[in-house]
Amino acid sequence: MKYLVLLAFVAIIASLGSALFFMLKDGRDGKTKTSNMARALAFRVGFSILLFVCILIAWKLGYIHPTGIPAGT
Structure with a gap:
């Protein structure tokens, strides 16, 4: 997973x-310069x-776990 990220x-x-x-x-x-730049930004x-989607899927499947301040404290 680390390598994918x-x-x-x-x-x-x-x-x-x-x-x-x-x-x-x-x-x-x-025009060519602009289209190449727009394509690279896209x-x-x-x-x-x-x-983002890969991280979300990895979280849903249990490969990664959130850390930090627990909710409600």
């Missing part, structure tokens, strides 16, 4: 870096949602 974080950071690259890239065709959002 680590892989998801790496994918999120790589996608964000890719969007930064396309944003800073000096191109003559602005992948980042998708990876974030996938990570």
Whole structure:
């Protein structure tokens, strides 16, 4: 499970870096640059949602347990 979360974080950071690259890239065709950047940001959002869903499923199946302050104290 730890490796899956680590892989998801790496994918999120790589996608964000890719969007930064396309944003800073000096191109003559602005539409291509914008669509590449938007696609990279859309992948980042998708990876974030996938990570959240995987954590939720792992919690429901009992693979991970919440810690912290107990409710009602």
